[in-house]
Amino acid sequence: MSSGTGLTPAELAAQPEEHNRLAEGALLRADDITAGYLPGVDILSACNFFLRQGEIVGIIGPNGAGKSTLLKTLFGLIPVRKGAVSLDGVDITSAKAHVLVTRGVGYVPQTQNVFPSLTIEENMQMGIYLRSKKFGERFDVVAGLFPLLGQRRKVKAGALSGGERQMVAMGRALMMEPSVLLLDEPSAGLSPMFQDQVFVRCKQINAAGVSIIMVEQNARRCLQVCDRGYVLDQGRNAYTDSGPNLMNDPKVVELYLGTLAGRSEKPRGS
Numbered sequence: 001m002s003s004g005t006g007l008t009p010a011e012l013a014a015q016p017e018e019h020n021r022l023a024e025g026a027l028l029r030a031d032d033i034t035a036g037y038l039p040g041v042d043i044l045s046a047c048n049f050f051l052r053q054g055e056i057v058g059i060i061g062p063n064g065a066g067k068s069t070l071l072k073t074l075f076g077l078i079p080v081r082k083g084a085v086s087l088d089g090v091d092i093t094s095a096k097a098h099v100l101v102t103r104g105v106g107y108v109p110q111t112q113n114v115f116p117s118l119t120i121e122e123n124m125q126m127g128i129y130l131r132s133k134k135f136g137e138r139f140d141v142v143a144g145l146f147p148l149l150g151q152r153r154k155v156k157a158g159a160l161s162g163g164e165r166q167m168v169a170m171g172r173a174l175m176m177e178p179s180v181l182l183l184d185e186p187s188a189g190l191s192p193m194f195q196d197q198v199f200v201r202c203k204q205i206n207a208a209g210v211s212i213i214m215v216e217q218n219a220r221r222c223l224q225v226c227d228r229g230y231v232l233d234q235g236r237n238a239y240t241d242s243g244p245n246l247m248n249d250p251k252v253v254e255l256y257l258g259t260l261a262g263r264s265e266k267p268r269g270s
């Protein structure tokens with residue numbers, strides 16, 4: 001498993017030189033990015049990431065590793081201090097979230113991802129207020145994927161279960177017909193049945209042509225559905241490889257999959 005350098009293949013692939021070689025022609029890529037919230041405190045440092053057209057890429061790692069920070073940085077919610085982000089070969093390093101939405105990037109945050117006092121239909125309208133004339137057409141597509149959203153369109157999102165709210169959040173992001181969808185812990189806190197539904201839906205959304213980046217606490221399940229995965233630790237991508245290879249990497253198993261598998265999960269009323 002180990003190379004002459006003592007690094008596993010997944011560790012080698014996370015090295016900057018390998019990243020630069022493999023990320024050639026990627027749809028979305030982040031090169032050597034540093035970002036953080038407070039002045040002088042970097043959460044991501046020298047972080048590399050790429051997503052190819054048509055892929056589902058998973059990001060796993062311990063609590064506080066910077067997974068949500070990476071998604072927020074890709075989506076323009078946190079400024080990039082060093083390094084570069086590009087989408088389809090165009091530099092988007094300083095682009096703001098509302099611009100990225102019009103460029104085909106959708107984002108579902110980890111928490112507070114629905115408007116609880118609005119109905120399902122109104123939540124969907126919020127998702128497409130930039131192109132409100134297309135509401136009916138897009139709502140039909142999204143309700144085809146999540147029938148509950150059509151059936152219960154007049155129900156307030158706050159009255160829904162955790163699993164149902166997650167559908168609203170994903171549906172809202174899909175209203176703008178994104179080519180890239182960033183999902184932050186879509187299965188967190190859901191009952192096993194709803195968790196599985198989330199992964200099945202992600203596969204369907206991906207099959208419909210949407211490339212997906214998925215941060216997940218359910219690491220093994222995530223690596224099963226992903227084309228590739230990254231293990232993020234202390235703001236850096238420490239390992240990257242195909243899902244099965246990461247699940248079989250002895251260091252990844254020892255350091256991350258064991259720990260993550262033991263992480264307590266509290267269903268949030270689904």
Ligand SMILES: Nc1ncnc2c1ncn2[C@@H]1O[C@H](COP(=O)(O)OP(=O)(O)OP(=O)(O)O)[C@@H](O)[C@H]1O
Pocket residue numbers: 037038043061062063064065066067068069070110
């Ligand atoms: N708004 C914020 N202001 C300051 N620091 C923050 C903020 N949000 C997150 N952090 C810090 O950034 C670090 C990374 O947090 P982040 O939320 O990206 O981790 P994560 O990998 O998503 O963790 P989790 O698995 O718990 O969701 C943590 O040390 C956290 O305390």
Ligand SMILES: [Mg+2]
Pocket residue numbers: 067068069110184
């Ligand atoms: Mg997080």
